Amino acid sequence: MAKRTPLYARHLALRAKLVDFGGWDMPLHYGSQLQEHHQVRNAAGLFDVSHMTIIDFPGPAPARALLRYLLANDVARLGPGKALYTCMLNDAGGVIDDLIVYGRGETGYRLVLNAATRDKDLAWIAPLAERFNASWRERGDLAMLAVQGPEALAKLEAVLDAETLHAVRASRRFHAVEGKDLFIARTGYTGEDGVEIMLAAENAPVLWDGLLAAGVAPCGLGARDTLRLEAGMSLYGSDMDETTTPLVSGLGWTVAWQPPERDFIGRAALEQQRAGGISQTLIGLVLEERGVLRSHQTVYDGDREIGMTTSGAFSPSLNRGIALARVAAGIGGGCQVDVRGKRLPAQVVKPPFVSRPL
Amino acid sequence: MSSTIPSELRYTETHEWVRSQEDGIVTVGITDYAQHLLGDLVFVELPEAGRVVTAAEGCAVIESVKAASDVYSPVDGVIVEVNELLADNPELINQDPYEEGWILRIKTSADMEGLLDAAAYELIAIDEDEDEEGSLTNSKLAG
Numbered sequence: 001m002a003k004r005t006p007l008y009a010r011h012l013a014l015r016a017k018l019v020d021f022g023g024w025d026m027p028l029h030y031g032s033q034l035q036e037h038h039q040v041r042n043a044a045g046l047f048d049v050s051h052m053t054i055i056d057f058p059g060p061a062p063a064r065a066l067l068r069y070l071l072a073n074d075v076a077r078l079g080p081g082k083a084l085y086t087c088m089l090n091d092a093g094g095v096i097d098d099l100i101v102y103g104r105g106e107t108g109y110r111l112v113l114n115a116a117t118r119d120k121d122l123a124w125i126a127p128l129a130e131r132f133n134a135s136w137r138e139r140g141d142l143a144m145l146a147v148q149g150p151e152a153l154a155k156l157e158a159v160l161d162a163e164t165l166h167a168v169r170a171s172r173r174f175h176a177v178e179g180k181d182l183f184i185a186r187t188g189y190t191g192e193d194g195v196e197i198m199l200a201a202e203n204a205p206v207l208w209d210g211l212l213a214a215g216v217a218p219c220g221l222g223a224r225d226t227l228r229l230e231a232g233m234s235l236y237g238s239d240m241d242e243t244t245t246p247l248v249s250g251l252g253w254t255v256a257w258q259p260p261e262r263d264f265i266g267r268a269a270l271e272q273q274r275a276g277g278i279s280q281t282l283i284g285l286v287l288e289e290r291g292v293l294r295s296h297q298t299v300y301d302g303d304r305e306i307g308m309t310t311s312g313a314f315s316p317s318l319n320r321g322i323a324l325a326r327v328a329a330g331i332g333g334g335c336q337v338d339v340r341g342k343r344l345p346a347q348v349v350k351p352p353f354v355s356r357p358l
Numbered sequence: 359m360s361s362t363i364p365s366e367l368r369y370t371e372t373h374e375w376v377r378s379q380e381d382g383i384v385t386v387g388i389t390d391y392a393q394h395l396l397g398d399l400v401f402v403e404l405p406e407a408g409r410v411v412t413a414a415e416g417c418a419v420i421e422s423v424k425a426a427s428d429v430y431s432p433v434d435g436v437i438v439e440v441n442e443l444l445a446d447n448p449e450l451i452n453q454d455p456y457e458e459g460w461i462l463r464i465k466t467s468a469d470m471e472g473l474l475d476a477a478a479y480e481l482i483a484i485d486e487d488e489d490e491e492g493s494l495t496n497s498k499l500a501g
Contacts, residue, residue: 017397033423034398034449222397222423290445292401292421314400314423321401340419340426 005050006143006201007208014218021221022116024051029220036223037316040190041354044149045219046211049189051115054139054198055125059108066132067101067109069264070125072246074256080105083174083187086254087246088113088121089266093273094242095249097121098234100187102176110183112144112196114236143204147216148194148227150356156195158214159207160184168195189224191231191356226313229322232284232351238295239282239310239324247273248326250282250351281329284351285309285337287321287344298338299325299346306331317354324351361390361483364456368432368470369479372414375456376432378470386432387460388420388451391483396422399448404440404462411437411464413472418461420451432473435466 002025011018016027027048029036039045057063067075073086082103088096097117102110113121122138129136147155153169160168160182167177168184173193176185183198199207212218225235232250234240240249247255247270255270256262287293293312298305307327315322323337323346336343363369368376373392377385393399403419411417416428417437440462444450451459474482 029397032398034400226423290401291403292426294426314421316400 003051005048006204007048007050010205010208011048016218016220019221022051022114022118024115026051027218027220029222030218033220033222033226034316036217036219037226039217040149040192040219040223040227041317042150044147044151044155044194044216045190045223046208046216047146047148047219047221047224048143048208049146049196049224050143050201050204052144053111053113053115053118053121054142054144055111055113055122055136056139057109057111057129057134057136059104059134060106062132062134063108063136066129066134068262069132070128071099071101072255072264072266072270073101074258074262074264075101075103075109076262077256078103078109081171081176081178083176083185085174087240087251088124089245089264089270090124090242091265091269093245093247093266093269095236095240095244095246095251096124096242098236098240098251100185102183102185104176104178107178110139110198117236139198141201142198143201144196144198145204145207145211146188146190146194146196147211148188148190148192148219149216150193152192152194152216155211155214155216159210189231189233190227191233191352191354192227193356226316229311229313229324230315230317230352230354232324232353234282234324235311239326244326245270245273247278248280248282250324279329280307280326281331282310282324282326283331284349284353285323285325285335285346286315286318286349286353287337287346289344291321291339291344293321293323293337293339293346295323297323299327300336300338300343301331302336306335309337315353321346322353361394362456363389363391363476363480363483365476367456368473368475369482370430370432370473371482372430374430374432376470376473382467383438383463383465384433384435384470385460385463386429387455388429389479389483390455393452393455393459395486396420396424396427398423399451402444402448402451402461404442404444405437407437407439409437411435413468420448420461429461431464433464433466433468435464435468437462438465439463
């Protein structure tokens, strides 16, 4: 049977359209995916993301040494209360998963990984942790809610005490605040301001109810996908996977090359790829006429096949088809995408497709 | 899921509805059940008027937030009109699938006997409900 989050009963009560996602029964939408998308861009939306995998490493040492070896970005950059986006690579430089790691000072580190990759992630991490003598614990006892949108921080007033609220508002993007019962990070997967809140599963329904009462709209994974795509954020399994490196996935910026003496898994392969010249790149495409782009559509420059879309959707904010595509490096301003047998002109852009003042 | 299935219309197994007029012209759209399953529609690719179609031939494409789906002609005939409003307002199909959200009109000499009546179509819709997603699959999602 599919796994259920602590908010499953809430989703049923709201008549959510439920789908299987990575072994979890998750809400796709609560009526209209488009409305939910606009709600997050214009006001505030609430997502149940309790399916995501949370792992705590008590620390700081030896977790620090382990994570500096395990992750392509460098946790040495991570002060207390700060978040870092990174890939976890295999020896060939392929992406096993992308994740956020939070520095927690003397408490250690917290990792948030994808739900669909949980089993292979844990199987990869466990023997390495043992080798580094680092202990870790999966936090299946926690739930996670995301509150996203220009009004997200204002809406938190209804559910947080004054001190915590002040700390959250004083925090910057990609920083976290830890209260007694709440871990509140200024992160998200929508391109909007907002927070992701981790808390004990049994407390999640009360927080959910409080946010809904404050006028935050429940939003499903459908809107989450179009929001992240507009924001130019990668989706694991679509835009990158174990057969692609961060360097051909628009994620070169997440690889910490300095200091050169830090060895991390995949480093040698990435250095070799970089030295040989990067032959592919991840670009953004905007369809010039009405229509929808999807993943796995072939991209052409004239007669020449140059690549493939990795994610595609109708952008509700732009009213256009948009996509991420992995293509041959050095492509110029225009190309064509094969949409059901027709070649439609598309403009090449640098993501994000929609950018917000943050 | 409860959806409307007007008794005066005819239906196909592929979720089109058909309304016949006395002049041999039929109006075609997709059912309330189908628009529910597809979710928000964001694009409709319409054919040119004048195109000759045969029954079960794809004659339009509707794209929802989830996926693209063909609309199949319920009968042999000639397309005489398409709903141009859908080009800018594909959501009309979600809002009013049997009236404002009509898709095309076909001139035909076929009779309606080969099509399903409301009771027969309801059985199909119920069957697919029990089948969970039926043929309308979900695209990959974030998470």
